[in-house]
Amino acid sequence: MAQRSRRGGTTHTPSRDRRRSQPRDGEGIIPVLAKAVRQVEAAAQRGKIRPSQRTAYQVVALLVREERARIKADATISEAERTNGLTRLDGIATILAKTAARDTSLLALLADGAVVSPMAASLRNDMLQAAGREVEAEPEEVIEAEPAESAAAASRRVVPQTVIQRQLANPFLAPDFSAARAPRPKTNRLVGWELLSPLFRSFEYGGESASMPLPEPSEIVHGIKDLELMHHQGQVVAAAAEGHRTFLLADEPGLGKTAQALLAADAAHAFPLLVVVPNVVKANWAHEAELWTPRRTATVVHGDGETIDGFADIVIVNYEILDRHVEWLGAHGFRGMVVDEAHFIKNKSSQRSRNVLSLSARIRERHHNALFMALTGTPLINDIEDFRAIWQFLGWIDDEKPRPELMAALEETGLVPSSPGFYAAARTAVINMGIVRRRKVDVAADIPARRVADLPVELDDAVGRSIRAAEAELAARLVERYRYTMSTRSESGVGGGELVSGIDLELVRRVAAAELKNTGTGSDKGDNVFTLMRKIGQAKAGLAADYAAQLSRNVGKVVFFAKHLDVMDVAEETFAKRGIGYSSIRGDQTPKVRKENIAAFLEDPAVEIIVCSLTAAGVGLNLQVASNVVLAELSWTSAEQTQAIDRVHRIGQTEPVTAWRIIAAQTIDSQLAQLIDDKAGLAARALDGSDEEVGSSADVQLEALVALLTDALKQADAGVATDSMSVD
Incomplete structure (x- = not known):
């Protein structure tokens, strides 16, 4: 079929289906x-x-x-x-x-x-x-203007005094045009093809491990004392030294991505360097910069930036305050930009994503040879298209198509999306743009294995009965909506989807999606899936804390993870009553308190357990002094669970790591655990060349509700069948 661009081809005058007569069976x-x-x-x-x-x-x-x-x-x-x-x-x-x-x-x-x-x-x-019908002309593409910035948002914008001083000291930040521009495609066979969807899908088909060819590292890294790079770390630094400038560094957590990024920037002379990170790891980045790049000064942006050093080589800022500083950061003359935990920008409609993409575009306009690095051990959370914002940050694609360098590589394959072999060739072309993915088992064989062990617990008290009743009420509400919609279809004569065991699976998904959409609107009475999971977490809190206490007595230090503060509170009360020393990591702590609590767990033998928030402590911590992790509550993503476990399972670990998941038996908790495990194959297939099937792109919340409704319908149908047999 001939391909046409959106503006190309012949257009037709609009028509209201000018039929000469009714088509016969073989026409129309x-x-x-x-x-x-x-x-x-x-x-x-x-x-x-x-x-x-x-x-x-x-x-x-x-x-x-x-x-x-x-x-x-x-x-x-x-x-x-x-x-x-x-x-x-x-x-x-x-x-x-x-x-x-x-x-x-x-x-x-x-x-x-x-x-x-x-x-x-x-x-x-x-x-x-x-079919012999005239078609309507394709509408002219309308480019919508960006929404005007609100006065409140504009009023939050700041320019720290030391930044103004730097600008006055060096007012002529001329663009750097010394580097050659991106190559232009030599052919145009791909003009008119929609390419982004095929590029994303090429990673669903698997293949070899997703890592670009890397050079052998040099033996000496200048400026570092008493620190030794591992071979895999040195390879990235060597690639930057040889001129490669874009990296999706997707090494598994625990393989030292921070050190690689800092030394790659040093090798690429990419200073001043902008580093955008989650709030909880700002202090860790400053510490790592002092270790790995001692000749460079680093400054951390807090609040409105009154205390920063505007002349520093490395500026570290967190996502949450980026909107206040985006204007001066864009004009600061950075020659490199690193985004840590880059999966945070996967939602392109979010403010944090828009800020990051805006900054990368402004840096790229000024310095064509700037260094861009996206760091994440979990680049895919739910869907292959989680790649989109990261690739755009790196300059590989824009909103609609590949940018010139990637387009040139795709043209060189000599293939189009309908050609056999296009997907494998396209995947390789994208990987060679700078995807680097190494696994612990391949590059750090001395790190012992890890396993996830499920510990079912029975909730037999009044709270447990209340949770099961709330779950039954939620299931009944979903079944009622399903039955009502089915009856409405039957009365109107509208057909449905294919029936499996008498259940319309398409309708099940629609009912589950409607439940999620209505959550929090006040339109429904009773618990939703989120409040239900929180109640389960609260009910498991004491049991999970008891188990962690037993572990600490038998195997030494333990890391305890929970999602909600009230669960953490119960755990800490339990440990205090038992005379067990503990420290905690929470989101509302100051950097000083956080640092002291981590040090206490790592260095004080009397501190046996550290109680961690999944959100605040899931990244940026090295807790390999322990080898046992207790997951008191389940996350909504396998990535968050993996990040928590990898606080322990990382370079420096000398013992096998076990993560103990506390599962509430006979509740939706069990289904959620299975869904998390099913989703874990996504990154493995896309980046590691695994043969595991890619999980559904739907959110785990939706899949949990689908499973709950499907089981309820099967039980209801089984009950009807039993009653029918009794009557007979």
Whole structure:
């Protein structure tokens, strides 16, 4: 099929479906849709649906919907013709449902708000033309103006006094045009192709471990005393010294990404260097800078920045206050930018993401050879498209297409997205832009293995009964909505999705999604999934603390993680009553208190347990003095769980690491644990070349509700069947 750009090709005058007469069975849009959907169905049966077929699936579904509405509203046709048309459309809809049952990722293409790509719009027009219909002209692209900044946001902007002094001392920060500009593609065979979706999907198919070729490191790293780089760390530094300037450094947590970034900046002469980090690791970055780059001065931005050194080589700022400083940071003349825990910017609509992308664009405009590094041990949280903001920060893509350097690499493959081998070649091209992913087992074999062990606990008291009742009430509410919607469909004659064991799986997902959407709106009574999980955490708190106390008596120091402060409070009260020394890491602590509490756990034999917030202590801590972790509450993502465990399982660990997950038996807690484990295969397949299946891109919250409703419906149907047998 010929490809056309959004503005390219021939346009047609708008028309209201100028039909000469009613089409016969072999004419019109329905045969075109039937042929297309059969092709997609055949691909699904073979287990290999290509992106072009996914596009066809979406277009067919949209046109079926439009044609059904047109037939129902057309007063010029007879009732028999209307019934015949709707029946044929129902047949196509059935094939769509069966195909989605084979590949459930297709359902995302039908969701409200699903993006219709330029390729899909072009295919829709082709199908309409094949059916003998005139198509509407593609609308001119409208570029919306950025919303005006509010007066309140503008009033928060600050320029520290020392920054003003630096600007006055060096007012002529001329752009650096010494570096060669990005190469331009030598061919244009990819013009008109929608490329971003194929690039993202190329990482779903797996392949070799996602790491670019790296040079051998030099033996000496200048300026460091009594510190030795590991081989894998030296390779990144050597690559920067040889001129590579963009890195997605996705080493597993615990492999020393901070040191690699600082020394890469030194090798690339990328000073002054901007480092954007979570608040809890600002002090750690300053400490690491002092260790690894002692010839460089580092300053940390707090609040409005009154205490910073405007002449420092390394400026460290946290995401939360970036909006106050974004203006002067963009004009400061940075030659490099590092974003730590880069998965924090995956939501492009968030303020933190917009600030980071704005700063990277301004630095890139001024210095074409600037260094950009995105650091994250968990680059994928829910979906392959979590890559999008990170790639844009690195300058590999923009909002709509690859930027020139990546486009040149894709053109050199000689392939287009419909060509065999394109996905493997595209994945390699992106990896060579600067993805570096090493696993502990490959580069630090001396780190012992780790395991996650589940400890089911019974909640037999009044609180446990209350939780099970609340869960049953939530399930009943979902079942009631499901039944009501089913009855409404039956009365209106509207068909549903494919039934599995008598359950409409598509409707189940819609009901679960509606429950999440209504959460917090006050429209529903009773507990939602979030309040239910919090109650479970509260009920498990004492049991989890008891187990941690027993561990500390038998195996030594223990790290205790929880999500909520009240769970941490219960744990600390338990340890105090038992005379067990403990310290804690919470989000509301000052850097000084945080540092003292960490030191107490690491150095004081009397401090046996450290009680940590999953949010405040999940990154930036080295707690390898312990080898046992207790997870009192479950996270909503496997990435957060992994980050917590990797505070212990990292370089310097000498013992096998065990993470003990406390699971409330006979509750939704068990289902959530399984969902977290299922999602853990996503990063492994995308970056490590694993054969594990990629988990669903839907949020774990949604999947938990889907599982809860599905089980409730099965139990209800089983109860009905039992009653029927009793009557007989």
